[in-house]
Amino acid sequence: MAKNGPISQINPSEERRYSLKNIWICSLALKLLLMVGYHSTDFDVHRNWLAITNKLPLSQWYTENTSQWTLDYPPFFAYFEWVLSQFVPTIVKNDGCLDIVSKGQYGLPTIYFQRITVIVSEIVLFLALQWIIDTSSSYSMKRRMYVATASLALSPGLLIIDHIHFQYNGMMYGILFLCLNSARLEKYLWCGFWFSVLLCFKHIYLYLAPAVFVFLLRSYCLNLSWNKRKNIFINLLNLIQWRNSIKLGVVVIGVFAIAFLPFYNTLPELFGRLFPFSRGLTHAYWAPNMWAIYSFVDRVLIQVYKKIPVSRFFLLKIFKFDSSLLQNDELLKTSTRGIVGDIEFFILPQITAKLTFLLTLFYQIMALIPLFLQPTYRRFIGAMTLCGYASFLFGWHVHEKAILLVNFPMTLIVCRDVKLLPAYNLLVACGYASLFPLIFTCNEWLVKVIYTFLWYIIFYFNFKKVTRIPKNKTSGVIVDRIVNGYILSFILVLTITTLIDLLKNKYHVLKKFEFLNLMIYSTYSAIGVISSWNGMCWLYFVDDSIWNDST
Structure with missing residues (x-):
C-alpha cells in the first residue's frame, strides 16, 4: 500500500497518486454484497424515524411513541432522516417503509433503500479523509496519512456497525474529521462549526467536547502574553481575544439555534429523549x-x-x-x-451515576491540562483520544460501539511516533474484537472474522512501514512482543466461543451459561483496552516530543 523509494526522487505530480477512490470502489463492492445480510433492530429504528419525519409535523417528532423506537437523536439527524424520506420510491413506500407502527413490517425494497442510504452518506467520510491527505504538508506526510486514512476508510468497525448491524457512523466520523483537519490547518471557526454540527447530529460526541473546547479556547480565544509596559487592567482585558471569541460564539450559537429553535415548543421532550438517565450502568x-x-x-x-x-x-x-x-x-x-x-x-x-461522572471528569481534566499549556494539533488529538478513553472506560451505560470514539482520532497521529504503535495495535485489535458479538448469525460470522483479520495484518505492517522512528528511540521489543502475544491469544478466545456456540444445542449444560461468550469477549477486550489506555497515558504525560508540531 505504501510506496517505497527515496523521497528526493518523487516529483510533485506523483503525489496525486494518493487517492482513496480505488479503496472506495473496492469497499463499495463488499458493502453491496452485504445488503441482504443480517441487520439488527437498529434497522427498524431508522425506518421508524423515516416514517415519523415524513408523516408527522415537526412538532410531533419528539413526542410520537407508537413504536418503542422513538426518535432520540438531536435535530440535525432528524432533519437528515426527513431528507432521506423525500427520496423513498413508491415501491419502497408500498413495502411499509414509511408506516408508523409498533413493529415494522417490510421486505427487500426497504432493506435495499436503507442500505443504499448508508453507503451514499459515507461519501462524507471519504471526502473528509481525502482532504486530510491533500492538505498534508509534505510527501512523507501524505504517505503516512494515506495509510492512516485508508485504514479508517476500510475500518472493520464501520463495516460491522454500519453495513451489517446498521447505523450511520461513517457520515458522523466524516464530519468529525472535517473538524479535526480544520484544527490542523488552523481554521478555528470551521473547527468550531463542524463540531457544533456534529453534536447536533449525534450527542455521543459530547464525550470529545472538552478537548475541542479547551483547544479552541486556548488557541483562538485567549492571549496569554503579558506586556510589562501596560498596566494590570489592560493586560487582563487583553487576555481574551474578544473579536475571535465573538465570532466563534456566533458560529456555535448559530448552529445550535438552527438545530433546536424549531422545536422550542417541545424542548423538554426533546432533551428527555436525548438524555434518558433511567438506564443502568x-x-x-x-x-x-x-x-x-x-x-x-x-x-x-x-x-x-x-x-x-x-x-x-x-x-x-x-x-x-x-x-x-x-x-x-x-x-x-x-x-x-x-x-x-x-x-x-x-x-x-x-456503582452510582455520580461516581462514573466524577471519574470521567477527573481523567478528562488530567488530559486537558497539558492541552491548555501546549495547544498544538497533536496534543489536541492526544487529549481528544484520552477524553474518549475516559468516557468509554468510566462512563455510565456505555455502548460497545463507542470504542470508535477512541480509535478514530488516535489513528491520525499513530504515524507520528513508533512508540504509539503498541497502544494503538492493542486498542484496535481488542476494540474491534469486542464488536464481534453484535453479529451472531452464521453467514456474517465468516465475513467479520476474516475481514477484521486481514485488515489487521495489512495495516499492522503498513503502519510499521511508514511510522516515524525518532533518533532517540529506545528499544521497545519486549512491549511489542507482549502486545502481539496478547492479540494472538484472541485466536483462543475465538475458538472457545465458537465451540460453545456450536455445542450449546447438543449439551444441555452449556445452555445454563448463555451469557458466557459475551462475558469472555467483554473481559478479554476490556483488559486490552485498559492496557492500551495505560500506555497512551504514559506517552501523553511523559514523552513531550510526540506532541510538538514543530518536530
Whole structure:
C-alpha cells in the first residue's frame, strides 16, 4: 500500500497518486454484497424515524411513541432522516417503509433503500479523509496519512456497525474529521462549526467536547502574553481575544439555534429523549471497560460464595451484601439488564451515576491540562483520544460501539511516533474484537472474522512501514512482543466461543451459561483496552516530543 523509494526522487505530480477512490470502489463492492445480510433492530429504528419525519409535523417528532423506537437523536439527524424520506420510491413506500407502527413490517425494497442510504452518506467520510491527505504538508506526510486514512476508510468497525448491524457512523466520523483537519490547518471557526454540527447530529460526541473546547479556547480565544509596559487592567482585558471569541460564539450559537429553535415548543421532550438517565450502568453485553472487569469480578465472587462455603464469612465481612439475593437464580440472570431498580452487583458495592461522572471528569481534566499549556494539533488529538478513553472506560451505560470514539482520532497521529504503535495495535485489535458479538448469525460470522483479520495484518505492517522512528528511540521489543502475544491469544478466545456456540444445542449444560461468550469477549477486550489506555497515558504525560508540531 505504501510506496517505497527515496523521497528526493518523487516529483510533485506523483503525489496525486494518493487517492482513496480505488479503496472506495473496492469497499463499495463488499458493502453491496452485504445488503441482504443480517441487520439488527437498529434497522427498524431508522425506518421508524423515516416514517415519523415524513408523516408527522415537526412538532410531533419528539413526542410520537407508537413504536418503542422513538426518535432520540438531536435535530440535525432528524432533519437528515426527513431528507432521506423525500427520496423513498413508491415501491419502497408500498413495502411499509414509511408506516408508523409498533413493529415494522417490510421486505427487500426497504432493506435495499436503507442500505443504499448508508453507503451514499459515507461519501462524507471519504471526502473528509481525502482532504486530510491533500492538505498534508509534505510527501512523507501524505504517505503516512494515506495509510492512516485508508485504514479508517476500510475500518472493520464501520463495516460491522454500519453495513451489517446498521447505523450511520461513517457520515458522523466524516464530519468529525472535517473538524479535526480544520484544527490542523488552523481554521478555528470551521473547527468550531463542524463540531457544533456534529453534536447536533449525534450527542455521543459530547464525550470529545472538552478537548475541542479547551483547544479552541486556548488557541483562538485567549492571549496569554503579558506586556510589562501596560498596566494590570489592560493586560487582563487583553487576555481574551474578544473579536475571535465573538465570532466563534456566533458560529456555535448559530448552529445550535438552527438545530433546536424549531422545536422550542417541545424542548423538554426533546432533551428527555436525548438524555434518558433511567438506564443502568451496563448492558446485558458489557462494553469492554472498567465496569466489565468490575462485573466479571462480581460474577466470580458469586461463584466463590456459592461453591466454597468457607469463603462466605470473609466475603460477608468485607463487602457486607445481602446474601439472600444469591439464592434467587432468576435474579442472578438479570443482574445487568440496565433497567432502573435492577440489582447491578450482588457482592461488590454498587456503582452510582455520580461516581462514573466524577471519574470521567477527573481523567478528562488530567488530559486537558497539558492541552491548555501546549495547544498544538497533536496534543489536541492526544487529549481528544484520552477524553474518549475516559468516557468509554468510566462512563455510565456505555455502548460497545463507542470504542470508535477512541480509535478514530488516535489513528491520525499513530504515524507520528513508533512508540504509539503498541497502544494503538492493542486498542484496535481488542476494540474491534469486542464488536464481534453484535453479529451472531452464521453467514456474517465468516465475513467479520476474516475481514477484521486481514485488515489487521495489512495495516499492522503498513503502519510499521511508514511510522516515524525518532533518533532517540529506545528499544521497545519486549512491549511489542507482549502486545502481539496478547492479540494472538484472541485466536483462543475465538475458538472457545465458537465451540460453545456450536455445542450449546447438543449439551444441555452449556445452555445454563448463555451469557458466557459475551462475558469472555467483554473481559478479554476490556483488559486490552485498559492496557492500551495505560500506555497512551504514559506517552501523553511523559514523552513531550510526540506532541510538538514543530518536530
